[in-house]
Amino acid sequence: MDTSQTELPVVVVMVPLPAQGHLNQLLNLSRLVSVHGVPVHYIGSATHNRQAKQRVHGWEPSTISNIHFHDIQLPPIMMPSPDPHASNKFPAHFQPIFDSTASLREPLVALLHTLSAKARRVVVVHDSIMCFAAQEACSIPNGEAYAFHAVSAFAALFFQWERHGKSGEIIFPSDLPYISLEDCFTARFAKFVDEQYMFMKFVRGHLYNTCRPIEGRFIDLLAQERLLGDMKQWETGPLNPVAIHADESRQRHSCLDWLDKQPKNSVLYISFGTMTSISDEQITELAVGLEGSEQRFIWALREADKGDIFTEEKEGRKIELPNGFEERVKGIGMVVRDWAPQLEILAHASTGGFLSHCGWNSCMESLSMGVPIGAWPMHSDQPRNTMLVTEVLKVGLVVREWSQRKKVLSSSAIENSVRELMVSEERQEMRKRAKELGMSVRQAVSDGGTSTKQLDSFIAYISR
Structure with a gap:
C-alpha cells in the first residue's frame, strides 16, 4: 500500500x-x-x-x-x-x-x-x-x-x-x-x-x-x-x-409562491410517497373528502415511480380527478402533478398538517419541522411508524387503520380526519406537542x- x-x-x-x-x-x-x-x-x-x-x-x-x-x-x-x-x-x-x-x-x-x-x-x-x-x-x-x-x-x-x-x-x-x-x-x-x-x-x-x-x-x-x-x-x-437554503440556480416551485399567500398553519400537505399507487376509486373519495373539509391543501398527486423516472411512458397512467374538482377548489387547494419540494413545503410557515403514508423519510422531515401527521400507512415499516407517531409521540392521528387496509376509505371519514387534524379544539394539544418536538429535534x-x-x-x- x-x-x-x-x-x-x-x-x-x-x-x-x-x-x-x-x-x-x-x-x-x-x-x-x-x-x-x-x-x-x-x-x-x-x-x-x-x-x-x-x-x-x-x-x-x-x-x-x-x-x-x-x-x-x-x-x-x-x-x-x-x-x-x-x-x-x-x-x-x-x-x-x-x-x-x-x-x-x-x-x-x-x-x-x-x-x-x-x-x-x-x-x-x-x-x-x-x-x-x-x-x-x-x-x-x-x-x-x-x-x-x-x-x-x-x-x-x-x-x-x-x-x-x-x-x-x-x-x-x-x-x-x-x-x-x-x-x-x-x-x-x-x-x-x-x-x-x-x-x-x-x-x-x-x-x-x-x-x-x-x-x-x-x-x-x-x-x-x-x-x-x-x-x-x-x-x-x-x-x-x-434550515432550508433556497437554491437560486433552480426555479422556485409555484406551490411555494401559493403557500406564501396562505395564513399560518392553515394548509394540509398530502403525499403518499414515490412508490405507492392508489386506485381511482380511492383518489375520488380523497378528493371529495378534501373538498368537503373546506381546508386549504396542497396535494402531490402523481403515479408511483418506476425504475427510471427519466423515461417517459407514452401510455402511462393519467390520474383523473372528479369533474370540475380543481376549478371548485381553486384558491383553497392546489394539485401538484410534478415533483413536489416536500421538505420546503413542510418547512413553510403556512403548512399546518401532513396527510402521509408515514414512510420514515417523510416522518423525519415532518417531525423535524414540527408538523403533525395524519397517518395513512401503505406498506413496509409504515404501520409501525404510524404507531410511533400517534400512540408513542402523540403528534398525529390515524386516518386509515392498518386493519382496514384492503378497504376504500370513505370521503366522509377523510373529511372528518382532515378537520380533526387541522382545526379541531380537541387536537390542539397534539399540534402543540408537534411544534415542541420539532424544536427539540432541531x-x-x-x-x-x-x-x-x-x-x-x-x-x-x-x-x-
Missing part, C-alpha cells in the same frame, strides 16, 4: 438502495460526512444517482466538491407498471430493480480496490438492505462496513424481535400493541431481505436516521447486548436540512446537540 504523504486518512463509500426514500437519506448523510472533510464516494446506477441529485432540496450536491458520484451503467431492466388495484400496496413493481443491485458488486469491488491503495481506511456505509457491500468491504485489508438503517429505531426493534423469533431474551416494550407483518411486504421482497441479512455478520456498526428526542427509549433498546453485541451504534438524525442537530455529538463520534471512530 502507498504510504506516501498524499495518502488519505479515511474515505467513505455510500451504497444506497435504489428507492427514493433510501437514496435521499444516504445522500443527506454524505453531505454531513463530507462537511467533516472526509471524501465521500456515492455509488449507484447512473439513473438513480441522477435522480438522487435532482430531487434533493435544501442544499445543492454540486456545491460540495468532497462528494464523488460513481455512475454505473446497468443492463436495461424490464419492469411492470405499478398496480393501483393491488390489495398489497408494497411496490412489487420495484423488485426487478432490487434484484439488479447484484450487478453493482463488480464495480463496487473495483472502486474499493482503487481506494484501498490511496487511503489508510476505506469505510463502506451501505443501506441495511444492501449488505453484500459489507462482505466486499471486508475483502480489502483496510476496509470496514457499517449498516445504515433507513427506518425508525422503533420499526427496527420490531423487525429484530421478529427475526429472533420474538425471543423473551430480548427486552421488548410490553406496553405497545403488536402489529403483524402481514401485507407489509411481498414474499419475494422478504426473501431478498433475508438473503442480504446473511452478510450482516461483516458489519462493525449501525447508523440510524433518528434522534433521542424522538426515539431515545428505542435507541437504547436496540443497543442491548443481545442485539448489538460488540458492534457500535450511532443515531445521527434528522439527516435532512432543518436542537439535536445544532452545535452540541445529541445527534451532532453522535455524528462527531462516528467520524472520530472511523478516523481512529
Whole structure:
C-alpha cells in the first residue's frame, strides 16, 4: 500500500438502495460526512444517482466538491407498471430493480480496490438492505462496513424481535400493541431481505436516521447486548436540512409562491410517497373528502415511480380527478402533478398538517419541522411508524387503520380526519406537542446537540 504523504486518512463509500426514500437519506448523510472533510464516494446506477441529485432540496450536491458520484451503467431492466388495484400496496413493481443491485458488486469491488491503495481506511456505509457491500468491504485489508438503517429505531426493534423469533431474551416494550407483518411486504421482497441479512455478520456498526428526542427509549433498546453485541451504534438524525437554503440556480416551485399567500398553519400537505399507487376509486373519495373539509391543501398527486423516472411512458397512467374538482377548489387547494419540494413545503410557515403514508423519510422531515401527521400507512415499516407517531409521540392521528387496509376509505371519514387534524379544539394539544418536538429535534442537530455529538463520534471512530 502507498504510504506516501498524499495518502488519505479515511474515505467513505455510500451504497444506497435504489428507492427514493433510501437514496435521499444516504445522500443527506454524505453531505454531513463530507462537511467533516472526509471524501465521500456515492455509488449507484447512473439513473438513480441522477435522480438522487435532482430531487434533493435544501442544499445543492454540486456545491460540495468532497462528494464523488460513481455512475454505473446497468443492463436495461424490464419492469411492470405499478398496480393501483393491488390489495398489497408494497411496490412489487420495484423488485426487478432490487434484484439488479447484484450487478453493482463488480464495480463496487473495483472502486474499493482503487481506494484501498490511496487511503489508510476505506469505510463502506451501505443501506441495511444492501449488505453484500459489507462482505466486499471486508475483502480489502483496510476496509470496514457499517449498516445504515433507513427506518425508525422503533420499526427496527420490531423487525429484530421478529427475526429472533420474538425471543423473551430480548427486552421488548410490553406496553405497545403488536402489529403483524402481514401485507407489509411481498414474499419475494422478504426473501431478498433475508438473503442480504446473511452478510450482516461483516458489519462493525449501525447508523440510524433518528434522534433521542424522538426515539431515545428505542435507541437504547436496540443497543442491548443481545442485539448489538460488540458492534457500535450511532443515531445521527434528522439527516435532512432543518434550515432550508433556497437554491437560486433552480426555479422556485409555484406551490411555494401559493403557500406564501396562505395564513399560518392553515394548509394540509398530502403525499403518499414515490412508490405507492392508489386506485381511482380511492383518489375520488380523497378528493371529495378534501373538498368537503373546506381546508386549504396542497396535494402531490402523481403515479408511483418506476425504475427510471427519466423515461417517459407514452401510455402511462393519467390520474383523473372528479369533474370540475380543481376549478371548485381553486384558491383553497392546489394539485401538484410534478415533483413536489416536500421538505420546503413542510418547512413553510403556512403548512399546518401532513396527510402521509408515514414512510420514515417523510416522518423525519415532518417531525423535524414540527408538523403533525395524519397517518395513512401503505406498506413496509409504515404501520409501525404510524404507531410511533400517534400512540408513542402523540403528534398525529390515524386516518386509515392498518386493519382496514384492503378497504376504500370513505370521503366522509377523510373529511372528518382532515378537520380533526387541522382545526379541531380537541387536537390542539397534539399540534402543540408537534411544534415542541420539532424544536427539540432541531436542537439535536445544532452545535452540541445529541445527534451532532453522535455524528462527531462516528467520524472520530472511523478516523481512529
